[in-house]
Amino acid sequence: MDMDSGLTDRRRQTRSNVYRYIYDAKGFCSRQSLARELGLSLPTVYQNLSELMAAGLVRDSGEQQSTGGRKASGLSIVSGARVAVGISVTEHRLRLAAADLLLNELAYQEVDNTPIASFADMGELLAQSLEQFLDRFSIDRAKLLGVGIALPAVMSPDSRYITAAPTLRLKDTSLEGLTESIPYPTYVENDATSGGHAELFVRGSSRNMAYLSLENGIGGAILFAGAPYVGDNRRSGEFGHMCVEPGGLRCTCGRQGCLEAYCSPRRIRAAFGVPLEEFFPMLEQGGTQYAEYEALWDNMLRHLAIGICNIRMTLDCDVVLGGFLSEFLAPYLPRLKEYVAGINPFESDTGYLHLSTLRRHTVPLGVALHFIVDFLERI
Ligand SMILES: [Zn+2]
Known part of the structure; x- marks a missing residue:
């Protein structure tokens, strides 16, 4: 201050x-x-x-x-004394959220984006969408602490380039062009890491936690005693590319049988051409395509259970499910727990498995959180 x-x-x-x-x-x-x-x-x-x-x-x-x-x-x-904005970038859309100092959501908007041709173009789109968002919700720029950008990407340890981002079809790309058009402080982070940090913040507990982020790209974050474990190459918690079905479905990373290939919401869109907002009501009501919907969803839950069980086996801590797929998971949690218990030889109690506390917009809020924490540390 x-x-x-x-x-x-x-x-x-x-x-x-x-x-x-x-x-x-x-x-x-x-x-x-x-x-x-x-x-x-x-x-x-x-x-x-x-x-x-x-x-x-x-x-x-x-x-x-x-x-x-x-x-x-x-x-x-005064929670509204400062504002932080987070932008989550995925292959189909940008999700923008503004939060006050207590991480309460003040505004949220989605913007469709066409596939990225170059990072410079993406930077322009981000800057434009951001200004429109600030105008639309009358967010006072004088109170803006900064803009966090979350990407489904593995970043280099110095945060200057992307080493891999299969869902965005990017590899070894410098991040420079992404942020240079934005006239506010910026911060770029992996989407799942952002979600994990947000969960840690709202839980306010330092229990060990593996955060499994179920977005189009599946990733995660490992939080031990309230602090992130990032790994030697900043690739810890890349749960999406654990193999859950040898020789199985082709993954964006080029291999077969990854958790992401089985449990990404993209699989639903590819099979039925509908977003989650339309898929789940149809699934629940049992529409004409119910049998196919149910078969695919059950297959996703079974593979998700394998992934969860592997994480639990390795880390022996709470497993928290976040990301936009988790917004729809509550009605299916009992079934998922049953599948998890069925394949874990050590424990039938699945009390360690939770849905994230912050149920909606975890990724954009999570990356906005960076600036709130920074503010609290500097005040
Ligand atoms: Zn993979």
């Missing part, structure tokens, strides 16, 4: 602690509880609060609680 650069480090740290305490407070938070919990004098608390309030970052929450005959008034952060 650059409210005044003359602050000493210690004073800056104190103000940061005050802000973070209010940000993290689950229940009622007052000036008195701040002083008590942070070991500060009341005058110090008052001074820091007046600075934070003048900067528009903290406000009186309007709640009151009696403490020993006196009324204490509550404090909360």
Whole structure:
């Protein structure tokens, strides 16, 4: 926060602690509880609060609680004081989401995109779509922390080029052209990693977790004790290319039988020409094509169960299903759990398998989160 650069480090740290305490407070938070919990004098608390309030970052929450005959008034952060935008890029569409400082979704929009001819063209489309999005939802550019871009791609350790992105048909491509038309701070991350970070953030727990991202490209993230395990080549959690059927369906990566080849939503579109929004209502109602729909979906669930079981075998931790396919999974979770239990020799209890807490728009929100975390670290 650059409210005044003359602050000493210690004073800056104190103000940061005050802000973070209010940000993290689950229940009622007052000036008195701040002083008590942070070991500060009341005058110090008052001074820091007046600075934070003048900067528009903290406000009186309007709640009151009696403490020993006196009324204490509550404090909360101003969640809309800053905004972060995330853009998820997939082969068919861009998904844009704006979030406030608590990762509440403020706006969401999808934009169809034609297959990418070059990254420079994609960069132009991103920049244009972003400005239209900001205009349409009247998002104050002065409050915009930055724009995160999530790609179904394995990135180089320095984030400067894509080493592989089969669903986008890209390989060894520099990321330069993608962000240069965007006049705000940008950050590029793998889509599944973004989703995993978002899940970790909203769960607020440091339980070990394997996050399986079910988008057109299937990937994942491994989070141990609240921190990502990225691997030696930044390719950890590439669950989509585990083999679940030797000699099976051809995958975008060129091999056969990958989890992605079996469980990608693209398989539904390829078989029936419909998006998920149309597929699942038909499946549930049992339309004329019900038998074919059901056969394909059951096959997807069985292969998904193999993938989940492999992840559990390897990592022995919670497995969380996210990505846009997970938005439709709740009614089928009991069946999926039954299949998983059926192939796991060690445990019949599938309590480790969850749908992501953040059910919708996990990827764009997850990549926007980068700027919120950055803001919290710098404040
Ligand atoms: Zn593959």
